[in-house]
Amino acid sequence: MSDARFSKIHIGDLQVPMREVRLTNGTSVRLYDTSGPSRTDRSAWGSPVTQLGAARRGVITKEMEFVAVREGMTPEFVRQEVAAGRAVIPANVNHPESEPMAIGRNFLVKINANIGNSAVTSSVEEEVEKMTWATRWGADTVMDLSTGPNIHDTREQIIRNSPVPVGTVPIYQALEKVGGRPEALSWEVYRDTLIEQCEQGVDYVTVHAGVRLAYVPLTARRRTGIVSRGGSIMAAWCLAHHRESFLYEHFDEMCALLARYDVTFSLGDGLRPGSISDANDEAQFAELRTLGELTKVAHAYDVQVMIEGPGHVPMHKIKENVDLQRELCDDVPFYTLGPLVTDIAPGYDHITSGIGAAMIAWYGTAMLCYVTPKEHLGLPNRDDVKTGVITYKIAAHAADLAKGHPQAQAWDDALSDARFEFRWEDQFDLSLDPDTARAFHDETLPAAPAKTAHFCSMCGPKFCSMKLSHEVRAGMAEKAAEFTRKGGSIYL
Amino acid sequence: MSDARFSKIHIGDLQVPMREVRLTNGTSVRLYDTSGPSRTDRSAWGSPVTQLGAARRGVITKEMEFVAVREGMTPEFVRQEVAAGRAVIPANVNHPESEPMAIGRNFLVKINANIGNSAVTSSVEEEVEKMTWATRWGADTVMDLSTGPNIHDTREQIIRNSPVPVGTVPIYQALEKVGGRPEALSWEVYRDTLIEQCEQGVDYVTVHAGVRLAYVPLTARRRTGIVSRGGSIMAAWCLAHHRESFLYEHFDEMCALLARYDVTFSLGDGLRPGSISDANDEAQFAELRTLGELTKVAHAYDVQVMIEGPGHVPMHKIKENVDLQRELCDDVPFYTLGPLVTDIAPGYDHITSGIGAAMIAWYGTAMLCYVTPKEHLGLPNRDDVKTGVITYKIAAHAADLAKGHPQAQAWDDALSDARFEFRWEDQFDLSLDPDTARAFHDETLPAAPAKTAHFCSMCGPKFCSMKLSHEVRAGMAEKAAEFTRKGGSIYL
Ligand code: SF4
Ligand code: SF4
Numbered sequence: 001m002s003d004a005r006f007s008k009i010h011i012g013d014l015q016v017p018m019r020e021v022r023l024t025n026g027t028s029v030r031l032y033d034t035s036g037p038s039r040t041d042r043s044a045w046g047s048p049v050t051q052l053g054a055a056r057r058g059v060i061t062k063e064m065e066f067v068a069v070r071e072g073m074t075p076e077f078v079r080q081e082v083a084a085g086r087a088v089i090p091a092n093v094n095h096p097e098s099e100p101m102a103i104g105r106n107f108l109v110k111i112n113a114n115i116g117n118s119a120v121t122s123s124v125e126e127e128v129e130k131m132t133w134a135t136r137w138g139a140d141t142v143m144d145l146s147t148g149p150n151i152h153d154t155r156e157q158i159i160r161n162s163p164v165p166v167g168t169v170p171i172y173q174a175l176e177k178v179g180g181r182p183e184a185l186s187w188e189v190y191r192d193t194l195i196e197q198c199e200q201g202v203d204y205v206t207v208h209a210g211v212r213l214a215y216v217p218l219t220a221r222r223r224t225g226i227v228s229r230g231g232s233i234m235a236a237w238c239l240a241h242h243r244e245s246f247l248y249e250h251f252d253e254m255c256a257l258l259a260r261y262d263v264t265f266s267l268g269d270g271l272r273p274g275s276i277s278d279a280n281d282e283a284q285f286a287e288l289r290t291l292g293e294l295t296k297v298a299h300a301y302d303v304q305v306m307i308e309g310p311g312h313v314p315m316h317k318i319k320e321n322v323d324l325q326r327e328l329c330d331d332v333p334f335y336t337l338g339p340l341v342t343d344i345a346p347g348y349d350h351i352t353s354g355i356g357a358a359m360i361a362w363y364g365t366a367m368l369c370y371v372t373p374k375e376h377l378g379l380p381n382r383d384d385v386k387t388g389v390i391t392y393k394i395a396a397h398a399a400d401l402a403k404g405h406p407q408a409q410a411w412d413d414a415l416s417d418a419r420f421e422f423r424w425e426d427q428f429d430l431s432l433d434p435d436t437a438r439a440f441h442d443e444t445l446p447a448a449p450a451k452t453a454h455f456c457s458m459c460g461p462k463f464c465s466m467k468l469s470h471e472v473r474a475g476m477a478e479k480a481a482e483f484t485r486k487g488g489s490i491y492l
Numbered sequence: 493m494s495d496a497r498f499s500k501i502h503i504g505d506l507q508v509p510m511r512e513v514r515l516t517n518g519t520s521v522r523l524y525d526t527s528g529p530s531r532t533d534r535s536a537w538g539s540p541v542t543q544l545g546a547a548r549r550g551v552i553t554k555e556m557e558f559v560a561v562r563e564g565m566t567p568e569f570v571r572q573e574v575a576a577g578r579a580v581i582p583a584n585v586n587h588p589e590s591e592p593m594a595i596g597r598n599f600l601v602k603i604n605a606n607i608g609n610s611a612v613t614s615s616v617e618e619e620v621e622k623m624t625w626a627t628r629w630g631a632d633t634v635m636d637l638s639t640g641p642n643i644h645d646t647r648e649q650i651i652r653n654s655p656v657p658v659g660t661v662p663i664y665q666a667l668e669k670v671g672g673r674p675e676a677l678s679w680e681v682y683r684d685t686l687i688e689q690c691e692q693g694v695d696y697v698t699v700h701a702g703v704r705l706a707y708v709p710l711t712a713r714r715r716t717g718i719v720s721r722g723g724s725i726m727a728a729w730c731l732a733h734h735r736e737s738f739l740y741e742h743f744d745e746m747c748a749l750l751a752r753y754d755v756t757f758s759l760g761d762g763l764r765p766g767s768i769s770d771a772n773d774e775a776q777f778a779e780l781r782t783l784g785e786l787t788k789v790a791h792a793y794d795v796q797v798m799i800e801g802p803g804h805v806p807m808h809k810i811k812e813n814v815d816l817q818r819e820l821c822d823d824v825p826f827y828t829l830g831p832l833v834t835d836i837a838p839g840y841d842h843i844t845s846g847i848g849a850a851m852i853a854w855y856g857t858a859m860l861c862y863v864t865p866k867e868h869l870g871l872p873n874r875d876d877v878k879t880g881v882i883t884y885k886i887a888a889h890a891a892d893l894a895k896g897h898p899q900a901q902a903w904d905d906a907l908s909d910a911r912f913e914f915r916w917e918d919q920f921d922l923s924l925d926p927d928t929a930r931a932f933h934d935e936t937l938p939a940a941p942a943k944t945a946h947f948c949s950m951c952g953p954k955f956c957s958m959k960l961s962h963e964v965r966a967g968m969a970e971k972a973a974e975f976t977r978k979g980g981s982i983y984l
Contacts, residue, residue, distance in 0.1 A: 118955065229957045236960055277908060377948060413767075431837060457870040463639045479731070
């Protein structure tokens with residue numbers, strides 16, 4: 001992307017980043033850009049309350065203005081969406097390096113890339129590289145899910161370098177602090193971990209406060225039990241102590257804490273289905289009802305909220321998830337993992353889940369958590385991160401198109417124009433992954449003249465339908481001219 | 493797949509092939525198998541009329557019986573579906589090597605893999621290898637779209653070695669015969685080509701008889717004109733001669749010809765949209781109406797028919813395609829290319845189209861024509877063929893699940909059971925691509941004990957949610973036992 005045909009531009013006082021793609025026909029296209037590093041230092045902007053608190057009081061923050069420029073909307077519209085809780089702007093006051101962005105059904109669909117090491121593999125450097133790589137290809141947020149050694153340092157490096165909001169699941173670090181034994185967890189350990197992460201600049205936190213003691217037995221007859229790490233940790237704690245979840249019981253205190261930093265809740269779906277067989281079951285929806293209840297509590301503290309969703313869901317059961325989430329959770333942003341529409345393709349779960357992700361985003365999900373080809377099999381490497389991001393950019397963009405977003409349609413139109421006019425370089429430059437598109441074309445036709453040729457190796461010169469189509473057009477124009485000359489009354 | 497855990501079994505008198513996967517827990521799962529070579533020689537079965545003709549006369553052919561075993565249905569149900577035109581069994585009497593299969597909305601969703609060289613690249617051997625490779629991974633039919641040299645020989649090698657029905661687009665060879673000049677085409681050249689291919693054993697032919705002279709101007713203002721090779725060839729012919737399409741005018745003769753061999757029509761969508769912008773436009777639907785009219789003509793000759801569909805279609809416009817096709821074309825099988833739900837990801841069009849394919853199949857499409865990562869960029873190689881096939885197996889299977897197919901659900905359940913019980917080898921063996929799933933797991937945990945370990949590198953041993961979930965289950969069982977011992981009246 002360092003090519004002269006691309007440039008990163010910064011718009012207005014707030015220096016909102018965009019990627020400008022200059023085409024060979026003299027026009028240019030501006031695309032949303034997440035690649036960083038940021039030119040803004042939000043610490044100078046000053047935000048006394050949460051974005052939700054400000055929006056409710058009628059105040060348009062700099063963050064809202066920034067989002068408005070990025071999304072091509074009015075600042076007032078952004079404010080209204082945030083005030084209604086339909087959108088969130090995850091922006092911890094201690095993460096000034098991040099470029100404000102909005103997550104909400106009336107904005108461009110966003111995608112999240114999970115990074116972070118496990119005890120088995122990876123280093124701090126690798127994880128920071130994955131973050132940079134993910135945002136280069138278009139990740140709108142990253143979650144640091146590290147569970148191995150150096151959780152604090154890994155997170156520090158990621159946050160300080162990240163131009164996008166960073167999310168975490170604080171229970172992972174809390175569990176490390178108590179030696180990996182869920183029953184040894186306590187509210188105090190958890191609270192201290194949360195404070196540590198809020199201080200550090202985490203923008204949103206996944207909290208599995210909906211996994212209540214009474215719901216644990218609902219998972220007993222499931223085919224694949226509890227597949228969320230946080231969910232299984234909390235279920236183990238509830239069962240070991242035979243007590244209500246400390247996250248649920250201390251939820252008000254958490255709200256007060258998050259409000260001080262404007263950290264956004266991502267209320268976790270600890271009981272999401274881990275197989276097609278378990279989709280939309282009672283355990284899942286019981287938890288969702290509780291998340292709806294907690295949403296109201298958080299909103300009372302002016303804390304921003306989004307709700308996490310499944311998981312593994314067959315296509316015909318996807319829409320129900322969105323409809324129920326809207327109804328139960330006051331239409332706050334839905335943030336889903338996939339869903340995977342079948343279980344039978346480990347190694348290709350970016351695709352099984354990309355199908356579900358595109359559909360659920362069209363139905364109204366605001367942010368999609370990517371799934372990489374390594375899902376269920378191992379920790380993703382750099383290439384897997386890229387594949388996951390590109391697949392999810394496709395899903396998100398397909399949903400934007402289906403929702404009628406004008407900017408989304410303009411992008412497709414620009415690429416299709418380039419394709420039909422055999423402006424190969426423009427076609428590559430406008431694609432989600434110019435490197436791959438160019439490399440695939442080079443594989444059979446590497447020579448420079450092929451980049452303006454009126455065919456490619458797929459059909460060959462005699463069978464290029466687009467070339468023939470141009471000839472048909474020329475033929476039609478000629479007939480039309482002939483018709484005019486002859487003064488005839490009908491054409492064809 | 494040559495591993496001892498897999499075996500190809502043959503069921504009943506007709507030797508219907510199935511793949512049996514033996515699991516480490518002593519059970520086994522039987523899966524539909526397309527890998528060939530066939531054990532059946534259909535020439536001995538004797539079929540005096542077309543499958544449609546037989547079905548209409550109440551006759552259950554051997555082909556229908558074969559299909560019934562493969563799909564787990566009654567032969568009478570198969571006959572009824574074929575008689576109604578809702579399903580086709582493409583089975584040229586001159587292709588005895590093929591194993592009968594059905595394409596219809598009430599059967600498992602099928603997928604087609606396009607192979608065939610272009611003038612720019614590839615050889616006969618490569619194309620035969622691609623065919624074998626495609627059926628190994630699950631292609632239900634293959635289309636030989638060769639346009640380069642040796643069209644006849646390439647096709648001969650493919651048909652003689654193919655255990656699945658072979659489709660072609662005869663106009664490609666006809667065009668080669670007239671030196672690549674569309675205007676030089678004639679009914680006579682086309683008819684002779686069709687006879688040559690019917691004699692050779694082609695099971696279904698794409699015929700763009702719906703591209704009528706009057707529809708050509710409808711494409712003038714399109715963003716991407718005509719993107720079907722056959723469509724652009726016929727449009728060029730119509731315009732050059734300013735005459736109605738010879739395919740349309742000679743359609744009755746074609747029907748009489750195809751009936752003699754029981755070759756199935758695949759009525760081509762020569763005016764399918766080549767960009768999101770052109771989806772569902774007047775040109776596309778005008779042609780579809782004509783295809784509906786031609787369906788009735790073909791049925792009068794007892795010739796089996798399916799209808800080809802687009803193309804590039806945003807998600808919200810997909811369903812209309814299926815609904816209209818059913819209505820206009822008497823519910824004959826719909827056979828769609830993707831559709832691609834966005835134009836902006838060349839290099840990943842297996843994914844952009846896999847999303848659309850899964851959705852359109854759920855809505856009722858009977859067969860999906862795959863798209864490879866090379867779409868729009870070049871001729872696919874062997875790896876691209878595999879990626880395309882696996883992606884489309886995912887889409888087809890996701891649709892089978894969403895349609896409530898019991899065999900489809902059983903497959904997912906078997907894999908999810910293996911996953912939850914940490915039977916890693918079984919999880920791999922039950923996956924669409926065991927090689928890739930195993931290789932990905934090996935990347936971080938290559939040692940043999942890892943194949944029974946209760947975790948993987950994704951979350952690591954302390955954070956494996958499935959392991960924790962088992963502990964939760966054990967905990968619940970213990971509590972339940974305690975409850976029984978104490979004679980208490982409530983649990984939790
Ligand atoms: S040869 Fe085929 S794939 Fe290549 S540019 Fe022409 S129509 Fe497109
Ligand atoms: S470590 Fe995570 S991905 Fe691996 S088996 Fe356990 S739950 Fe599944």
